[in-house]
Amino acid sequence: MKYIETEIVVIGSGPGGYAAAFYAADHGKKVILVEKDLELGGVCLNRGCIPSKALLHAAHLLNEVRHSKEMGISFGEAKIDLDKLRSWKDSILRKLSQGVRSMGKMRGVEVMHGRGYLEDSRTLRVETTEGQKFVRFQKAILAVGSEPAMPKAFDLGNKRIMTSTEALELEDVPARLLIVGGGYIGMELGTVYAALGSKIVLVEALPNILAGADPDLVRPVMKFALAHFEEVRLSSKVLKMETYLKQIKVISETAGQKREELYDRVLVSVGRKPNCDELGLKNTKVALDEKGFVKVDVHQQTSDPAILAIGDVAGGVMLAHKAVKEARVAVEYLCGEATAFEDIVMPAVVFTQPEVAWCGLTEAEAKAKGIEVKVARFPWAALGRALTINKPDGLTKLILDPDTERVLGVGIVGSGAGDIISEGVLAVEMGATAKDIAESIHPHPTLSETLMETAEVFYGISANSMSGRKIERQPQT
């Protein structure tokens, strides 16, 4: 048997995998990147972040146009060419995937297409189109990601019951679409299909949508959903689904009351599961946690000395930027640097209308952990820039340490929140205080001003808002 020798093999070419491969190559390592799909980029680039953001942009455009009448601008009814929309979206994916490929080529990273299977802790078998190849590695980085979970009860083999993967394919625009699960995927795709013309019913098992975000940040999104979806059913469950002619018959339950309805399509967005099967982990010392994710330490090291894991498969929040950071930690660790995935401020963004973004400590988390905090809020209705772009639904808040006034967390809901949050991440990472933010000039009129305004609210010196707090003392310098 002929072995291909390498220092590092990275399995999976998503944002974590290709980042790990590229960092390692930049550190002078010989790297092989193994990808089971034909395209590089993983879920993020092909079936997640990027295609959903492309479609959401189209949805936002449609919604903008529909609201332009208030400004005295009329375009008439929008015509949607679904084929063209789909190919525009796909062209973006192709461009980005090609970009990843050429960046890899420039770094001398060898890309091998095929499913990888660990024969043991030193050998990866890759099922390529040219037959089996055997890679002998010194270290392997697992970056195999996750896939949408499909509960057995809903898995009828009917293509009208979709996960996010199929929903992003945009095969058609169903007249009636049921979305099971009101997390960020359900809410984002609901926004897309609602704009394209579907009547949407959303069923969420919990008493609120967007679990994890503070309820005050969710409120404007809920307001949008109530206006654009046919119905949002909270604390509700889908009990059963079955194929009924060209539709899906769905039995659901809300507050003890059962109902039976017909839908043209169903989107199941109830979470994601790690891709640990069919990887040969049983031939290694890699251990899984009780939820089936690969157990890692702060260096992304698994229980097998030769194997590291990053991204979704390593558990924690399933976000591309988390995988990228973990990729850096893993490679730095392999290169002997002092590094660890610790004390990291993780931002989260939901690309709904309006966007929700937060980082660091949330108010709910502070309450749950018994951490005493002070919260300063600034509603966007008082913000000039928000009104000029016709987006007054928004809120910025700072979660502060009451003694030191240090920024422990930032939460934003509003147009462009996903971009503004980066300043929040920097503030929390830097250990900045509310004073630091208040003292830094934010240009007017912008949406980023809200961070400064919120800090000023905390000190009772905001010109655009009444905080009720009296200035007790001269601000410290």
Added chain:
Amino acid sequence: MEIKIPHLAEGISSGTVVSILVSEGDAVKKDQTLLELETEKAVAPIPAPAAGKVAKIKVAQGDAVTIGQSVMLLLVEEGGDSQAQGESLKRQAPAAPSEAPMNVPQPAVLPARYEAVQAGGQLPPGIPPPASPSLRKIARDLGIDLARVRGTEHGGRITLADLRDYIQQLQQAGAAPAAYPPAAAVRPPSPPVDFSKFGPVRREPMTHLRKKISEKMSESWSSVVQVTQMDEVEISALLALRNKHMAAYEKAGVKLTLTPFILKAVVRTLQHHPIFNASIDGASQEIVFKNYFHIGIAVDTEQGLIVPVLKDVDKKSMLEIAREVNDLAGKTRERKIGLEDLQGGSFTISNQGGIGGAHFTPIVNKPESAILGIGQGREKPVVKNHRVEIGTLMPLCLSYDHRLIDGGNAARFISDLVQALEKFDESEVLLRSSETKPLAVKKGNKVKK
């Protein structure tokens, strides 16, 4: 497994590969030296952490390497592998050798009294200390827990200057004993004097070795209660003995100096006075008596004082001692001494006889408890059998840690040492039969010439 350059000693972050002792494909034993690294201070061997086979050598002789750099790839034998790797799984910082050299810094933690209280009191659980990511990276590299650093900015935010202050405090605290809370440790260093006011000056950076010596000396000076016991020994007989056997040693290829005699006599005396070969364990409040006699020998090098250690002096013949002392001193002066030859001393000798000077007060080489200083032997009138004669008197200066050793002990020790030197047993000097033969063979080629 990757062989990485381990943490070698305080302040040493890089070095040069001076020799590679294995080749690709070689089977190596655990602890076998793979390559030697020359650092600012010494030559450090890099041992194999486990038995295995050298798969790849990534460096060449003369290459500059840094700590943490992977230099070799070792295919580890089954069994040893998982253990060695498992350790690295737990470790936070890059690998350090299991047998840490004496000079390796203690974890950078200040005694409680220096600990800063965060401006806002205790940090909430799970909230890291307020500092920028870049500063936290520096702290991680240095192994410093930022939760212990006092932040001076608004909100207790820690700046680079705060971290610098903390490190300075650590260094000062390291120079002060825990038992004596020194006000000096927290006092800022005295303001610099502008010497150029008084005349022309020249400034030179302190070398790494000089800084090291300075630190060690201050530490010993401030933590050990030192007394120096003086005496003189009449060495005419000893010199005669030396001269008598010099030729035989010369034949064996070694120049016989007084040092092996002194070493022998010192070890003999230490065997009778074990407290001088002991150390205080402050943490457990115990006295550690060492059943070995590793004697440090102060060597005056161009760069400054270095103290290599001659191991197991009690088990060695005069010839072995003579030869090894010469080797050690030579290697030290050439700065090729290995770290393993710089540690483990139980008593130190500082012989200034070759240079000049009489009595002086040597400083105890912590954690040892005593040091013997030796001045130059000089002809002086001595009284023997009620008559004044010319004798050669060699000054002896025994500094000891008065916390552990009383004055009576010291007086008894130095008297016994004088006896041991004045009545040196000639049978010790005679070459063993095994020591005379093989050398003739070894030197054979040269002799023929």
